[in-house]
Amino acid sequence: MMIECVPNFSEGARPGVIEAIVARVRAESGVRVLDLQSDASHNRSVLTLAGDAESLLRGVLALVGACVTTIDLRTQRGEHPRMGAVDVVPFIPLEGATIADCVSLARRAGEAIAKAHNIPVFLYEDAASAPHRKGLEDIRRGQFEGLATKLKDPLWRPDFGPVEPHPSFGAVVVGARMPLIAFNVNLATDDVEIAKKIAKGIRHSTGGYRFVKAMGLIVDINGRKVAQVSMNMTDFTKTPLFRVVETIRNEAARHGVAIAGSEIVGLVPAQALVDAAEHYLQLTGFTSSQVLETRLRTE
């Protein structure tokens, strides 16, 4: 059973500190560190880990232990909103694991973190204990600075741990979700309004596809301003990449604009790309057991 864990922690500027934190995670046997992305202006890092449930539990506890001593939100500042020195810990099912396995693991991890360090823990997404607490943005609203007040609200009683913030660490959000794909589509225009209109049409919150979060923004590519539809695909198995791309293509054409290119940021499950190929190549009767590498893994 392989599970992925993508903890975000609130240090992205001091390389030595980041390295020391990650080293504590690497030291846990069975934890594989697949990726590390740090952003100095966000002052935030994103770790991608994989392993079985027990290894990840140890890895996450090691991460929290390292951050509790090296990150102090009373002085930490950055572009990215944060509530905790470790801000969010999602568990994601991979080969042989289910979302239910990840929900169980999230609850165990949440309880263990609260116990070990007296840190308030909120469960989110598929592990959430109430509907209003599913979304990360909703839980994190108010950030570290607003935490003391928020924790007093009965709607925001933590799932584990004390009703006071940890004085330097804050609080942490732990949960389970399907793999998320960070996917951007660049339009052949510098008109950001077109990207914003398109984003409004495809994101769930304003009437679009169920498992799409999107916004339109201007990015700089090789010195040129490019309008971009920036997305988080929150369940590619239900809302596939190809359907959204074709909708963007259609909506952009209505504005006389083509898709210039697209990009996937970070990791993408092979299945998302296989599904796209199956769609565009018009395959019939195709199953992923026909993928050689899948057959090698499972036979």
Next chain:
Amino acid sequence: MMIECVPNFSEGARPGVIEAIVARVRAESGVRVLDLQSDASHNRSVLTLAGDAESLLRGVLALVGACVTTIDLRTQRGEHPRMGAVDVVPFIPLEGATIADCVSLARRAGEAIAKAHNIPVFLYEDAASAPHRKGLEDIRRGQFEGLATKLKDPLWRPDFGPVEPHPSFGAVVVGARMPLIAFNVNLATDDVEIAKKIAKGIRHSTGGYRFVKAMGLIVDINGRKVAQVSMNMTDFTKTPLFRVVETIRNEAARHGVAIAGSEIVGLVPAQALVDAAEHYLQLTGFTSSQVLETRLRTE
């Protein structure tokens, strides 16, 4: 180092015989049997194996040993042309292996087969000892029945083994090639001439893409006659599926016909589908190290 081997042997009608043959292969440690396809009217089976070089060498020798005692081409008849009780043994590079590794393995296997059973062996494709001996169809022309005569021709001196056919087994063709994808495109028409014209335009032999073999034929799908472009994609890394599909689409449109669907027969390397997704989704800067499962395998 993982290598694939796809031996074809000349029994497809007697399930008990097929099972006994495959059991001898399975008994070799380190050999993974990924797939078995048998066709009674062809009277032929296709085995898909994977393993390291040493395991596959033992597996192929076990296969030849089993077929030498159970298949007799003097009485075997079927739709598919054949020269040997084991007809062809291609080795194909997978993870961590190169085509050169497979050429070496083909030579070792050819020599071992000849030695063990006094069977003439021809090397083909990337292992071929002369240009006119690269193609399987050219080597096999004349089949089992024409072998005695063919072997006397200096152009067809075997690479290993005697200058006489094995009396019941015949001869075997052994070699190395890139993964082959059996890929069919069904057109929304029953006019086979359209499929034949399109096939002629896309296959290498008559002016088309370098790594495409194709023919147009009529198939029966749920009782309806459908014109099909049936292809072997002989190096998808050089001539990708998506380019050929789009050419077929364009050529079919010139005849007022659409692509109804397509199918992949058997196994396909994930990379071929990832390449298609990358093309259709217009991804930029994408590398296969961004595929989660690849990252898990290599990190």
